Amino acid sequence: MFRIGLGFDSHPFEEEKDKPLLLGGVKIDFPKGLKGHSDGDVLLHAITDAILGALGEPDIGQLFPPSEEQWKNASSELFLKEAIRRMEMANYKILNLDCVIICDRPKIAPYKEKIIRSLANLLKVHPWQVSIKGKTREGFCSEEGIAVFCNVLLQKIQPKDV
Numbered sequence: 316m317f318r319i320g321l322g323f324d325s326h327p328f329e330e331e332k333d334k335p336l337l338l339g340g341v342k343i344d345f346p347k348g349l350k351g352h353s354d355g356d357v358l359l360h361a362i363t364d365a366i367l368g369a370l371g372e373p374d375i376g377q378l379f380p381p382s383e384e385q386w387k388n389a390s391s392e393l394f395l396k397e398a399i400r401r402m403e404m405a406n407y408k409i410l411n412l413d414c415v416i417i418c419d420r421p422k423i424a425p426y427k428e429k430i431i432r433s434l435a436n437l438l439k440v441h442p443w444q445v446s447i448k449g450k451t452r453e454g455f456c457s458e459e460g461i462a463v464f465c466n467v468l469l470q471k472i473q474p475k476d477v
Contacts, residue, residue: 316470316471317410317468317469317470317471318369318370318371318407318468318469318470318471319369319466319467319468319469320364320365320366320367320368320369320370320466320467320469321364321365321368321464321465321466322360322361322362322363322364322365322366322367322368322463322464322465322466322467323361323364323462323463323464323465324357324358324360324361324364324375324462324463325357325460325461325462325463326349326350326351326355326357326460326461327349327350327459327460328347328348328349328350328459328460328461329347329348329349329350330346330347331348331350334347334348334349334355335348335354336348336349336421337349337354337355337356337359337391338356338357338358338416338423338426338430338461339356339358339359339362339430339431339433339434339437339447340356340359340391340392340430340433340434340437341426341429341430341433343421343426344421345420345421349460349461350460351381352381352386352387352388352389353379353381353386353387353388353389353390353391353394354388354389354390354391355391356390356391356392357416357460357461357462357463358414358416358430358434358463358465359391359392359394359395359437360375360391360394360463361414361463361464361465362395362398362412362414362434362438362465362467363375363391363394363395363397363398364465365412365465365466365467366395366398366399366401366402366409366467366469367398367401369402369407369467369468369469370398370401370402370405370407370469372398372401375394375398378394378397379394379397392437395437395438396437399437399438399439402469406471406472407469407470407471407472408469408470408472409438409439409440409444409467409468409469410444410468410469410470411444411445411446411467411468412434412438412440412444412445412446412465412466412467412468413446413448413465413466413467414445414446414447414448414463414464414465414466415448415449415450415463415464415465416447416448416449416450416461416462416463417450417451417452417461417462417463417464418449418451418452418460418461418462419451419452422449423447423448423449424449427447427449430447431445431446431447434447
């Protein structure tokens with residue numbers, strides 16, 4: 316059995332002093348971070364929602380409400396690890412992940428391989444199972460943040476696969 320999940324997230328830039336820009340758990344050299352209750356890692360948020368959606372689980376906002384102080388400045392890796400835990404408990408594995416990061420700046424290409432390796436490590440998959448694409452807005456809207464779309468394909472683990 317296969318399950319497909321779609322994740323989306325977006326965050327505006329903010330100029331809070333010392334707030335790093337994180338994408339997929341990788342620190343990006345950029346003067347602005349992303350506004351968010353947690354660390355603002357928009358890529359990990361979208362992946363988390365894609366996995367949760369594929370499983371039919373509550374979304375990231377329901378599991379980790381931004382109204383709860385305990386999630387203030389929390390690492391987004393914590394959210395992803397909970398989605399992975401739920402996936403493993405349901406006996407699913409990731410076949411592939413495909414993500415589009417939409418922003419004019421920073422450029423994604425210089426960080427692409429490092430982000431793929433980071434995600435493969437976090438997701439417990441091979442790097443060839445992870446696809447990351449950086450896309451610019453082409454003048455469509457103003458450059459105020461980053462948006463991400465992710466698709467994940469999960470497969471039920473059969474006893475012989477274990």
